[in-house]
Amino acid sequence: MHIFLIAAVSIDGYIAQVTDQVSTAWTSKEDHKFFVQRTKQAGAMVFGSKTFQTFNRLLPGRANIVYTRDPQQFMQSVTLPTVEVTIETSTFEQTDVLYVTKLAPKELVTVLEKAQITELAICGGSSIYSQFMKNGLVQTVYLTVEPVIFGKGVPLFGEPLDAKLVLKKVVNLSDQTLLLEYAVQ
Numbered sequence: 001m002h003i004f005l006i007a008a009v010s011i012d013g014y015i016a017q018v019t020d021q022v023s024t025a026w027t028s029k030e031d032h033k034f035f036v037q038r039t040k041q042a043g044a045m046v047f048g049s050k051t052f053q054t055f056n057r058l059l060p061g062r063a064n065i066v067y068t069r070d071p072q073q074f075m076q077s078v079t080l081p082t083v084e085v086t087i088e089t090s091t092f093e094q095t096d097v098l099y100v101t102k103l104a105p106k107e108l109v110t111v112l113e114k115a116q117i118t119e120l121a122i123c124g125g126s127s128i129y130s131q132f133m134k135n136g137l138v139q140t141v142y143l144t145v146e147p148v149i150f151g152k153g154v155p156l157f158g159e160p161l162d163a164k165l166v167l168k169k170v171v172n173l174s175d176q177t178l179l180l181e182y183a184v185q
C-alpha cells in the first residue's frame, strides 16, 4: 500500500495557529482543490479527533478514519453514523459513515491492506503525522507552503524525528502557493 502524508504549512513550519483552527481559514483554494483531488484518488484518509473536530463532518467520496483513544465515547459524542475499525474489519466501502479507531498505525495499515485499500492519505494533525512518520510508514510527503508566518502554533511534527527525503517535484499551485512532493528514503 502507498502511504502519503499531506499537509499545508506556514513558511515557518506550522500547520495551525491554535488547535481548534480549521485549516481552510488560512490555506488557499488551490491547496483545498489539490487536497480533495489527491485524497479522493487515495480513497482512504486518517486524521486525529482534534483535526476532525475542526470541521466536524464527513468528507465525501473517501473512507474517513478518525483516531481516538476512546472510540466508544467518541462515537457517542458525534451525530454522524459511525463504525469502529478493529483488527476484524474487512471493508471500508461505506462512504456515508465515520470510521473510528484506536488501532496502532501498523495494525491499521495491515487491516486496510487486507481490505484491498491501495493508498492511504495521512491527513494530520501533528500527533498523527508524527506517529505514522515515526513508524516508518510514510513513503511520500506532499507539503503545500502557504505565504504566511505564525511564529508559534501547532508544528508539522511534535516530536523528535530523523528522516531523510528526496525532493521529487515542485508545483506552483498559484503564483503564491507552492506544492512540494518528497519521497521518504
Ligand SMILES: NC(=O)c1ccc[n+]([C@@H]2O[C@H](COP(=O)([O-])OP(=O)(O)OC[C@H]3O[C@@H](n4cnc5c(N)ncnc54)[C@H](OP(=O)(O)O)[C@@H]3O)[C@@H](O)[C@H]2O)c1
Residues within 6 Å of the ligand: 006, 007, 008, 009, 014, 015, 016, 017, 018, 019, 020, 021, 022, 023, 047, 048, 049, 050, 051, 052, 054, 067, 068, 069, 070, 074, 101, 102, 103, 104, 123, 124, 125, 126, 127, 128, 129, 131, 154
Ligand atoms: N495544515 C494542515 O494541513 C493540517 C492538517 C491536519 C490538521 N491540522 C491542524 O492540526 C491541529 C490538530 O493537531 P493535533 O496534533 O493537536 O491533534 P490531532 O492529531 O488532530 O488529534 C489528536 C487526537 O488523536 C487521537 N490520537 C492520537 N494518537 C492516537 C493513537 N495512537 N491512538 C488512538 N488515538 C490517537 C487522540 O484523540 P482523543 O483525544 O479523542 O483520544 C488525540 O487527542 C488542528 O489545529 C488542525 O487544524 C492542520
